Amino acid sequence: MTHAASSPAPETVPQQRPSGQPFLSVRDLLVHFPTVDGVVKATDGLSFDLARGKTLGIVGESGSGKSVSSSTILGLQRGTRAIVKGEILLDGTDLLSISDEQMRLRRGRDVAMIFQDPLSAMHPYYTVGNQIGEAYMVHHDVSKKAARARAIEMLDRVGIPQPDRRVDDYPHQFSGGMRQRAMIAMGLINDPGLLIADEPTTALDVTVQAQILDLLQDLQREFNSAIIIITHDLGVVAEMADDVLVMYAGRCVEYGPTKEILTQPQMPYTWGLLSSVPDVAGDTESRLVPIPGNPPSLLNPPSGCAFHPRCAHLDKVPGNLCRTDLPDLTPATTGGNHVKRCHLVHPEDVWAKEVLPEIAPELAEQNQEPTA
Amino acid sequence: MRRIFAGVIMLILMSLVTYVLFFSGGLHPERAACGKNCSPAQWEQTKKALGYDKPAVVQWGEFLKGTVAGRTYPEDKALAKANPSLVSTCPAPCLGYSVVNTTNVSTEVKTAFPVSFSLAILAFIMWIVGGVFFGVIAALRRGTVVDRGIVGVSLIFYAFPTFWIGLFFLKFFAIQWQIFPVPSYVNLTDSPLAWLGNLVLPSLTLALIYMAGYVRMTRAFVLESFGEDYLRTARAKGLPNRRVLVKHSLRASLTPIVTMAGLDFGALVGGAIITESVFNYDGLGALAVDSVRTLDLPTIVGLVVVLAAFIILANIVVDILYAVIDPRVRLG
Ligand SMILES: Nc1ncnc2c1ncn2[C@@H]1O[C@H](COP(=O)(O)OP(=O)(O)OP(=O)(O)O)[C@@H](O)[C@H]1O
Ligand code: SF4
Ligand SMILES: [Mg+2]
Numbered sequence: 001m002t003h004a005a006s007s008p009a010p011e012t013v014p015q016q017r018p019s020g021q022p023f024l025s026v027r028d029l030l031v032h033f034p035t036v037d038g039v040v041k042a043t044d045g046l047s048f049d050l051a052r053g054k055t056l057g058i059v060g061e062s063g064s065g066k067s068v069s070s071s072t073i074l075g076l077q078r079g080t081r082a083i084v085k086g087e088i089l090l091d092g093t094d095l096l097s098i099s100d101e102q103m104r105l106r107r108g109r110d111v112a113m114i115f116q117d118p119l120s121a122m123h124p125y126y127t128v129g130n131q132i133g134e135a136y137m138v139h140h141d142v143s144k145k146a147a148r149a150r151a152i153e154m155l156d157r158v159g160i161p162q163p164d165r166r167v168d169d170y171p172h173q174f175s176g177g178m179r180q181r182a183m184i185a186m187g188l189i190n191d192p193g194l195l196i197a198d199e200p201t202t203a204l205d206v207t208v209q210a211q212i213l214d215l216l217q218d219l220q221r222e223f224n225s226a227i228i229i230i231t232h233d234l235g236v237v238a239e240m241a242d243d244v245l246v247m248y249a250g251r252c253v254e255y256g257p258t259k260e261i262l263t264q265p266q267m268p269y270t271w272g273l274l275s276s277v278p279d280v281a282g283d284t285e286s287r288l289v290p291i292p293g294n295p296p297s298l299l300n301p302p303s304g305c306a307f308h309p310r311c312a313h314l315d316k317v318p319g320n321l322c323r324t325d326l327p328d329l330t331p332a333t334t335g336g337n338h339v340k341r342c343h344l345v346h347p348e349d350v351w352a353k354e355v356l357p358e359i360a361p362e363l364a365e366q367n368q369e370p371t372a
Numbered sequence: 373m374r375r376i377f378a379g380v381i382m383l384i385l386m387s388l389v390t391y392v393l394f395f396s397g398g399l400h401p402e403r404a405a406c407g408k409n410c411s412p413a414q415w416e417q418t419k420k421a422l423g424y425d426k427p428a429v430v431q432w433g434e435f436l437k438g439t440v441a442g443r444t445y446p447e448d449k450a451l452a453k454a455n456p457s458l459v460s461t462c463p464a465p466c467l468g469y470s471v472v473n474t475t476n477v478s479t480e481v482k483t484a485f486p487v488s489f490s491l492a493i494l495a496f497i498m499w500i501v502g503g504v505f506f507g508v509i510a511a512l513r514r515g516t517v518v519d520r521g522i523v524g525v526s527l528i529f530y531a532f533p534t535f536w537i538g539l540f541f542l543k544f545f546a547i548q549w550q551i552f553p554v555p556s557y558v559n560l561t562d563s564p565l566a567w568l569g570n571l572v573l574p575s576l577t578l579a580l581i582y583m584a585g586y587v588r589m590t591r592a593f594v595l596e597s598f599g600e601d602y603l604r605t606a607r608a609k610g611l612p613n614r615r616v617l618v619k620h621s622l623r624a625s626l627t628p629i630v631t632m633a634g635l636d637f638g639a640l641v642g643g644a645i646i647t648e649s650v651f652n653y654d655g656l657g658a659l660a661v662d663s664v665r666t667l668d669l670p671t672i673v674g675l676v677v678v679l680a681a682f683i684i685l686a687n688i689v690v691d692i693l694y695a696v697i698d699p700r701v702r703l704g
Contacts, residue, residue, distance in 0.1 A: 074608055108610035120601040124700055125623050135609040170699040186609070 021092065022049040023226050024073075024194055029086040031068050031077065038299045039083075042068040044250045046086075048243070052193060053220065055227040057241030057258065059234060059273060061295045065250040066230045070196045073228075074111050075103040090194065109139040112187035116199040118179035122171040128155075129167030132186045139190050154185035158215060177208035181215065188219055195220075196228045201236065213239055234277045238262055246270050249296045249306035252329060256338030266332045266347035267340040269307045275359045305343065313350060317343040375691065379684040383677055388432050390676045394669060395428040401669040405471045422471060423447030424669075435673060438466035445469045467677065468670030472663075477674035480659060485678075487557045488655035491578060491647070492640045494571050498579035499586055500633055506583075507590025508622070514595060522587060530584030538577040538650035545573055555651045574651040578644055582636060589632065593625035600624065623697075630693050638686025642679035 031043040042065040050056045058066050071077065073088055078100055088095040090110060095103060115121040122131055132154060133147035142150075148167065155163035158181040171179055180200060187195055197216065201209035213236065220227055229240050237244055237258060244261040246254040246269065254267040265271055272291035293310035296302055304323045308314050314322040321327075321343050332338040333348050344350060357364040394401075402419040403410070410418075419425045423434070423446070434443070442464035446452055452459050460476075462469050467477040510522040529537065546554045552573050558566040597603055598621065606620040645657035656675065663671035695702045 071604075071608075076604065076607060104610050104612065106610070107608060113608045115601060115605065117601060121605045123602040123606070123620055123624070125698060126619075131605075134611070138610050138612075138615075170703065172700050173703065183605075186605075 021089075023052045023091060024050040025087070025089040026069075026073070027087040027089070029069060029072065029088065030084065031065070031072050032083040034081055034083065035299075040298045041250050041301065042298055043072070046245075046247075046252055048245050048252070048255060050194075050226045050228065050243070052226050053224045054242045055220065055229060055240050057237035057244045058228060058230045058247060059232065059237055059244060060247035061232070061291075063295050063298065064247040065298070066247055067198055069247075070198060070228055070230055071113065073194070073196060074107055074113055075100075078103060105139070108135055108192070109190045110192055111194045111196065112190065112192040113196040113198065114180070114183045114187045114200050117203045118176065118183045119171060119203075121183060122179065124171060127168050127170055128174065128182050131171075132167075132182065132189060135186045136189045150189065151185070154189050155182065158182070158185045158188075158219075159211075160185075176204050177211065180204060180208075180212050184212070184215065184219070188223060188225075191223055192225060194226045194228070196230070198230045199232070200229070202232070209236075216240070234262070234273060246273065249301045250298055251306065251341065252339075253307070253341045254332075254339070255329070256332065256334075256336065260332075260334055260336070260338050264332075264334050264338075264348065265340075265351065266334070266338075266344075267342045268311045268313045268344070268347075270340075271351065271355045271359075272310075275355070305341070313344060316350065317345075375688050379681070379688065382684060383681055384436065386680050387435060387673055387677050388429070390673050391428045391432040391435070394672070399667055400424075401667045404666055404668075421446045421448045421451050435468060438462065438464070438468065440464055442466045443469070467674035470663075470668050470671045472666045472668040473671070477670050480671060481656070481674060481678050484654055484656045484659045485641075486559070487653050488641050488644060488648070488657060490557075490560065490567065490571055491574055491644055491653065491655060492637060494568075494575035495578035495582070495640065495644075496633070496637050498575055499582040500629075502579065503583045503586025504590050504622075504629065507587045508594055508617070510587060510591040511594035511598075512617075514591075519591075523591070526584035526587040529580040534577060534581055534646045535650050537580060538574070538647055541573045541577055542650065555653070557653050557655075574647050574653060577650070578640070578647045582640075586629065586632075589629060590625060593628055594621055597621040597624045627694065627697050630697065631690055634686045634690035634693065635683075638683040641682050642675065 026046060026048050029043055029046040033040040033042060046065075046069055048056060058070065060066055068077075072082075072084060073090075073095065075095060077084060084096060086096065090106075095106070095111075098106075122128070126134075129148055129151045132151040133144065136142065136150050137144070137147045140147075152163045152167050155167060160166050160178055160181055166174070166178075171182075174182060180203075184200075187197075195216075200216070201212050204212060216227065216229075217240065219225070227240070229236065231237060241258045243256065244254075244258050245252055246261070246267070248269050254261060254265060254270045261270065262274070265274060269291075276290045291310060296306050296309070302309050304321070304325050305311070305314075305327055308322040311322065325343070327341045327343045329339045329341045332340050333346075340347065352364070400419075402415065402422050402424050405422060406415050406418040416425075423431060426434075434447075437443070443462045443466045444452065445460050445462065446458065460469065462476045462478075465478070467481065469476055470480060473480060506522045506526065510519045513519045542554070545551045553566075553570055555570045555573050558570050560567045594617075602624075603616065603620055606616045611620075642656045642660060644655060645661055647653075648655045648657040649661070656679065659671065660675050660679075662668070663675065
C-alpha cells in the first residue's frame with residue numbers, strides 16, 4: 001500500500017509508451033497461492049504481448065493455470081492471500097502496482113471478462129437487464145433508465161431477439177447460448193480495450209459455439225478490442241487466435257503465431273495437444289491420440305521439464321537433462337517470435353518424421369513429396 | 373390454497389391424535405375437578421358432567437363440531453336442564469371450556485397470545501438483525517480474531533441455559549443496575565413505550581439463544597456466496613465491495629435465512645416456556661405448562677391446535693416469501 005500512496009496519480013505519470021509498445025504486455029507474471037499443503041505455483045514466469053484488435057489463445061489442460069493468469073489481469077486475486085509478481089502493462093500502466101480502488105475503476109471498463117458457464121456467472125435473482133445495466137452504471141454517471149436503454153441496445157447488438165422485452169427476463173429464462181450472448185453484452189457494454197473470454201463456449205453445444213465465436217469476431221472488428229480467449233479446444237484457437245500460448249503446469253511451454261504453432265509445433269506437449277484433436281488439419285484419417293498420464297500437481301511439480309513423466313521423446317535428449325534441468329524458453333527453429341520450452345535439439349525433424357505421420361498421415365506425405 | 377387446505381386437515385388430525393393419546397395414557401382429567409375428598413360415586417358423576425365418560429373419538433367429534441357451531445356446557449344434557457344457572461356457552465369457534473380455569477379456552481388463548489407474540493416478534497427482530505450483522509462481519513473478517521470472537525461469544529450464549537441468562541439479566545440489568553424495569557407484561561395499546569421497555573430483557577434472553585445459529589448460518593452462506601461464479605462476475609464488473617456484498621452476496625444468502633427464521637418464529641410463539649417462566653410472563657408457554665400439570669384437557673387440545681396452526685401458517689408465509697425472493701420459484 002505504501003507504494004500506491006507514494007506513486008502519483010496516473011495522469012501525471014510521464015507517458016512512457018514508445019510507439020512500438022503493445023497494448024497489453026505481461027512480463028514474468030507469477031501467481032502463487034500459499035495453502036496448508038504448500039505453495040500452489042499456478043503461474044510462473046508468464047510473458048506475452050497483445051495488440052488491439054488481435055486475439056491471443058491460451059490453451060492447456062485443466063489446472064495448468066489459464067484462468068488464474070487471466071483473472072490476475074483483472075486484479076481478481078486482490079484481497080486474497082495470493083502472491084503476485086511481475087508486470088501487467090495495459091496501455092503503459094502497470095496493473096499490479098496501482099491501488100485497489102484504481103484497479104476497481106478499470107475492471108469492467110478497461111478490461112472485461114466473460115466466463116465459461118453463463119448460468120452460474122449471472123445472479124439468479126436479478127434480471128438480465130439489471131445485471132447488464134449495472135455494469136454500465138458503475139462506470140458511467142447515468143440514471144437507471146439510461147442504463148436500461150443501453151442494456152437493450154447491447155442485447156440487440158449481440159443478437160437477442162426482442163431485446164426490449166427480454167431485458168426484463170431472468171437468466172434462467174434464457175437459453176444457454178442467449179445467456180452467453182448476454183454475458184458478452186455485459187462484458188462489452190463499456191467498450192473495454194481488452195476482453196478476456198475464459199472458455200466462453202465450453203458449456204454450449206456445437207452450433208451455438210460457432211455462433212458465439214462469430215459474434216465475438218464481429219464485435220472485435222467493431223470495437224477494435226484485444227481478446228484473450230482461453231480454451232481446451234484447438235479448433236477454437238485455429239478459428240479465432242492470431243497468437244497461441246500453450247501452458248503446462250503454470251508455465252508457458254510454447255508461444256507463437258497460430259499458424260506456426262498449429263503446423264510446425266516444436267514441443268512434445270503441443271504435439272500431444274494436436275494429436276488429441278480429431279480434425280485439426282481437415283484430415284479425416286487422423287488418429288485421436290490422447291496424451292497419456294495426468295496433468296502434474298502444481299504443489300509439487302516434477303523436476304526438470306514438468307512434462308518429462310509423460311513425454312515420449314526424452315530419450316532423444318542427451319544425459320538426464322529432461323529430469324534435472326528446466327528448459328528455458330528459446331527461439332524455435334522457425335524463427336520469428338515463436339518460442340518453445342524443450343531440450344530437443346531438432347524438434348522440427350522429430351515432428352516431421354515421427355509425430356506428423358502418426359497423427360495426420362496425408363499431411364505428412366504432402367510435406368515429404370517435394371523433398372523426396 | 374391447496375396448502376391451506378392441507379394445513380386444516382393436518383390440524384384436524386392433530387387434535388384427534390391429542391384426544392386419543394391423552395385417554396390411552398390412562399389419565400383422569402376429571403380428578404382435579406372432583407376435589408380432594410372424592411368418592412367413587414362423585415368421581416363418576418363429575419366424569420359424566422364433564423363429558424369425559426364418552427369414547428375419545430366421540431369427544432373429539434364434539435370438539436370439532438364446537439369449533440364450527442359453538443357449544444354449551446356442561447356436556448351432560450340432563451344436568452344442564454336441571455341447573456340452568458350453571459350453563460355456560462362457548463360461541464364458535466369454540467376450542468372448549470377449561471374447568472380448571474373456569475373459562476373458555478379461546479379466552480385463555482386470547483389473553484396469553486399477545487404476551488407470547490410480542491415476546492417472539494421482538495426476539496425475532498433482535499436475532500435476525502444481530503445474527504445477520506455479526507454473521508456478515510465474521511464472514512468479512514474470516515480467520516481473524518474478530519471472526520473467532522464473534523463466533524465464540526455467540527456460542528457461549530448458545531451454550532448457557534436460558535434460565536441462567538434470563539436470571540442474570542434480571543438480577544443485574546433490572547434489579548442491580550436498574551437499566552430496565554423488572555419485566556412485567558404491559559399491553560401495547562396501554563403504553564407502547566412500557567410495552568417495549570418491559571420486553572427488552574425477556575426478548576434479548578430469547579434472541580441470544582437463536583442468534584448463535586444465525587450468526588453461523590449467515591457467516592457460512594455469505595462465505596459460500598463469495599465462491600459463486602456470479603460474485604466473481606459482480607467483482608469483474610468493477611462494483612465496489614459494499615455493493616457486491618449487499619446486492620449480490622446477501623441477497624443470495626437471504627433465502628435460507630428467511631426459511632429458517634420463519635420456522636423458528638412459528639415454533640417460538642408457543643415454545644418460550646423457560647423465558648416466560650423466568651420473567652413471570654403469562655404467555656402461551658406458561659399456559660401450556662400449567663394445562664399439562666393440571667391435566668386440563670380442553671386447554672391442551674386448544675393449545676395444540678392454535679400453536680400447530682401458527683407453525684403451519686409460518687410455513688405458508690415462508691413459501692410465499694420464497695417465491696418473492698427467488699424468481700426461479702416464482703416463474704418456474
Ligand atoms: N485461490 C486458490 N488457492 C489455491 N489454489 C488455487 C486457487 N485458485 C486456483 N488454484 C489452483 O491453481 C491451479 C490452476 O488453476 P486454473 O483455474 O488457472 O486452471 P485452468 O488452467 O483454468 O483449468 P481449467 O481448464 O480446468 O479451467 C489449479 O491447480 C487450482 O487448483
Ligand atoms: S524437455 Fe525433454 S521431457 Fe520436456 S518436452 Fe522436451 S523432450 Fe520432453
Ligand atoms: Mg479455467
